[in-house]
Amino acid sequence: MATAASAASTAPTPAAAAARIGDSEFDRDTAVTRREPGVYDTELSAGWTIISAVNGGYLLAVIGRALADALPHADPFTVSAHYLTASAPGPAVIRTDVVRAGRSLSTGQASLFQFDEEGREVERIRVLASYGDLDALPDDVRTTAEPPAIPPLDQCFGAQDAPDHRPVPGSSAIADRLFLKLDPATLGWALGEPSGKGEMRAWFGLADGRDADPLSLLLAVDALPPTAFEMGLTGWVPTVELTVHVRHRPAPGPLRVSITTRNLAGGFLEEDAEVWDSEDRLVAQSRQLARARLS
Known part of the structure; x- marks a missing residue:
């Protein structure tokens, strides 16, 4: 099994200096502007689209x-989102509400809205989340979890290695913003030969070299190709609900x-994700429920 430490020597070195947390494309494209207390304006970037919609993790x-500002x-410690309607690139409004502010944990809710062709406000996503201070957590770890067995980076494959044909039509703009090397x-x-297993594994980062932080982990859990592809399905796999638990500030x-997906039934599947850093x-x-197209 390759570790992230051993992979560092084989990771590509960018031609320019790597972007920093707070000064990267991800930071600019997730920026929000406080209009008034609890109300934020944002511009959803087309750079994070996949097939026909804006990526749910983004x-x-x-x-x-x-919510981090409110x-x-x-x-973020735990974030649960229900995706009500598909979001589109362009202006959006986020409305937040502080449910409870405690000493170690605070809980808030938020909704993202856009406008339809008739100018009516449409709620896209509704979120309930608890926030805290990851640096204040104790160091005691008792676990049976183990990092996934993924080959070294130079034995994995990214979008640039893909065959000319695409398994699904539509936008793949998000691929240009990710450093993704699939097992x-x-x-x-x-290759047109799905294994039939609901598994997807990859090395993950941002293409401009920005290191991960708790906020980008919300993207990481939803940035790989759907496990449905390895089950022989193609097309958009829209998220219905997604819950993310952030356990540690990544190195x-x-x-x-x-x-992994263990059960596809009734046109829905679950996806369970784990994210491991360079210090193992x-x-x-995360766990999400998604809708799968069966035909």
Whole structure:
């Protein structure tokens, strides 16, 4: 099994200096402007679209940034989102409400709105989240969890290695903003030979070299190709509900993401994700319910 530490020597070195947290494309594209207490304006970027919609993890990071400003604590601990309607690139409004402000945890809710063709406000996403201070957590860790077994970076494959044909139509703009190297054992779908297993594993980072932080972990859990592809399905797999638990502030270096699906039934599937950092720590977990197209 390759570790993130061993992978660091094989990670590509960017031609220019790596972007920093707070000064990167991800930070600019998730920026929010406080209009008044509890109300934020934002511009959803087309750079984070996949097929025909804005990526759900990116949207969660945008809302997460607004909640970090609205709440007295800055770090997301648990974030649960219901995706009501598909978001589109362009202006959006986020409305937040502080539910409870405690000493170690604060809880808030938020909704993201856009306008339809008739100028009517449409709620896209509704979120309930608890925030705290990750640096204040105790160091005691008792776990049976283990990092996913992923080959070294130079034995994994990214979008630039893909065959000319696309397994699904539409936008893949988000791929240009990610450093994503997929485990070849979960790449059968790209060659027209899906394994039938609901598994997806990859090395993950941002293309401009920005290190991960708690906010970008909200993106990481939803940035890999859907496990449905390895189950022989194609097309958009829209998220219905997504819950993310942030467990630790990630160390610098590439992340490892593992996603599994055990049950596809009635046109819906679950995806369980784990995110591990370069120090072999489990830094985030998630579960989502998504709709799968069966034909």
